[in-house]
Amino acid sequence: MPSASANPEQLADQVLAGDRRALARAITLVESSRSEHRMAAEQLLTRLASHAGESRRLGITGAPGVGKSTFINALGVIVIAEKCKVAVLSVDPSSQLTGGSILGDKTRMQELARNNAAFVRPSPAGGTLGGVHRRTREAMLLVEAAGYDVIIVETVGIGQSETEVAGMTDVFLLLMQPGGGDELQGIKRGVIEMADFILVTKADGELHSAAQKTVAGYANALRYLRARSGNWQVPVQTCSALTGEGIAAIWQQVCDYHDALQADGELAARRAEQSRNWLWAELSACLLASLRENTAVNALLPEIERRVEQGELAPTVAARQLLAQLGK
Numbered sequence: 001m002p003s004a005s006a007n008p009e010q011l012a013d014q015v016l017a018g019d020r021r022a023l024a025r026a027i028t029l030v031e032s033s034r035s036e037h038r039m040a041a042e043q044l045l046t047r048l049a050s051h052a053g054e055s056r057r058l059g060i061t062g063a064p065g066v067g068k069s070t071f072i073n074a075l076g077v078i079v080i081a082e083k084c085k086v087a088v089l090s091v092d093p094s095s096q097l098t099g100g101s102i103l104g105d106k107t108r109m110q111e112l113a114r115n116n117a118a119f120v121r122p123s124p125a126g127g128t129l130g131g132v133h134r135r136t137r138e139a140m141l142l143v144e145a146a147g148y149d150v151i152i153v154e155t156v157g158i159g160q161s162e163t164e165v166a167g168m169t170d171v172f173l174l175l176m177q178p179g180g181g182d183e184l185q186g187i188k189r190g191v192i193e194m195a196d197f198i199l200v201t202k203a204d205g206e207l208h209s210a211a212q213k214t215v216a217g218y219a220n221a222l223r224y225l226r227a228r229s230g231n232w233q234v235p236v237q238t239c240s241a242l243t244g245e246g247i248a249a250i251w252q253q254v255c256d257y258h259d260a261l262q263a264d265g266e267l268a269a270r271r272a273e274q275s276r277n278w279l280w281a282e283l284s285a286c287l288l289a290s291l292r293e294n295t296a297v298n299a300l301l302p303e304i305e306r307r308v309e310q311g312e313l314a315p316t317v318a319a320r321q322l323l324a325q326l327g328k
Contacts, residue, residue, distance in 0.1 A: 008043035015146050016051060020119060023146045027121055030138040045138060052144035053271070056258050059165035061155040061191070062175030067201045067241055068154050069108035071175060074241040076112045078251050079150050087119040087143035088112060090154040091133050119143060134285065137168050137278050166194040168274055170267060171254050172228070173197045176218065178238075179210030193225050195234060196257060199250065203238030211238045229266060232257065296325040 011029070014022030030041040062068050072088055079086045088109065112118040121143075123133045133139070140151050155165050166172040174195035192198070198218050203211035218236045228234075235253065239246035261267035291297050304322060307313040 008040050008047060012044055012047040012145075015048060015142060018147050020116075020146075023119065023142060024121070026142050027123075027135075027139045030142065031123060031133065031135045041138075045141060048141060048145040052141040055144045055149055055151045056171070056255070057140065057169040058150065058152045058254065059155070059169035059172045060152060060175065061165055061172075062201070063177065066175045066177050068175055070241040071199075071201060071239070071247075072152055072154060073109040073112050074244060074247045075251060076109070076115075076118055076150075076152070078248050080112075080115060080117045084149040085117045085119075085147060086112070086150040086152065087146075087148035088121065088152045088154060089136055089139050089143070090120065090122045091124075091136065091156045119146075119148060140168065163190050163194045166228070167277055170258055170261065170270065171196050173199060173254075176200050176214065178202055178207045178214045192221075194228055196228055196232065197250065197254070198222070198234060198236045199246075200236070200238045202240060202242070204240040204243050204245065208238075229261070231260070231264070231266075290326060291322060294325060296328055297322050300325065 011022055011026055015026050026044060029037055029044060032038075032041065060068055060072060069090070072090075076086045076088065090109075109120050113120050121139065123136070123139070136153060140153070143151055151169075153165055153169055172195055174191060174197065176198060178200050200211045200214045200218070215236050215238055222234055222236065237246060237250070239250055241247065258267070261270070300322065304313065304318050308315055308318050
């Protein structure tokens with residue numbers, strides 16, 4: 001846990017100089033839920049904001065067991081071979097006992113974890129919806145300021161709320177298992193529609209044929225869905241992190257797509273919208289925190305909750321009555 005007396009200016013200078021330990025401390029600071037750390041975190045972010053924004057931001061999601069971490073490890077090795085620095089912000093399931101991350105992802109990215117050109121940071125989900133940590137956006141800003149060229153955000157799992165990672169990255173990759181049955185494998189339509197790439201993993205050995213069939217099924221299903229970008233036909237293809245088959249080609253496609261988004265202005269527009277959404281998400285979270293900490297609200301809350309539970313008061317009316325206490 002960072003010290004409440006941490007010097008944001010000094011820490012910012014160390015991050016800009018590429019100090020990995022300082023970067024880790026900076027992320028710990030912005031992820032801290034302790035109120036005495038927020039002012040220092042905000043000073044740090046203000047100092048570094050102008051040094052961020054030049055990286056390629058990738059979001060990767062998929063069901064547990066699909067091989068996200070193994071895929072990221074293989075992809076990261078290829079990125080580093082091109083003389084780029086890669087940062088992986090991996091959101092782990094949170095321990096029900098301690099709230100901390102299980103840290104399984106880092107053990108499955110051993111090549112990246114050992115490489116000085118890579119920075120792997122697991123963070124606990126902490127009960128946050130969307131498959132990402134509430135402070136993942138801030139962590140992205142920090143690693144960009146530290147000079148990492150490619151930022152990969154790996155979500156905790158998959159579901160309707162996993163689309164949040166698409167709202168903070170440039171390119172969204174959806175990983176799917178081969179031979180999963182029907183064409184959508186029970187995955188929510190919203191996640192499919194947000195994907196820029198659909199990749200069927202583990203396309204090797206006995207699963208190679210099943211992977212090819214799964215690709216055909218998804219390609220057929222996509223004909224009935226709208227792509228995230230109007231100028232992009234979402235590719236559906238196989239890959240194998242075990243053999244490396246298809247990984248280099250996928251990275252080249254990601255780069256080409258990112259360059260195309262940048263060239264026609266769509267990337268800038270997408271990032272501007274993401275920043276606005278970030279603002280409103282943070283306002284909502286701060287407002288909720290203010291409500292929970294407000295003395296007048298806490299005094300009224302038991303009676304308000306009782307009346308709502310017994311049907312005496314509509315939740316919408318109750319909410320407005322509680323919000324009115326903030327102005328008093």
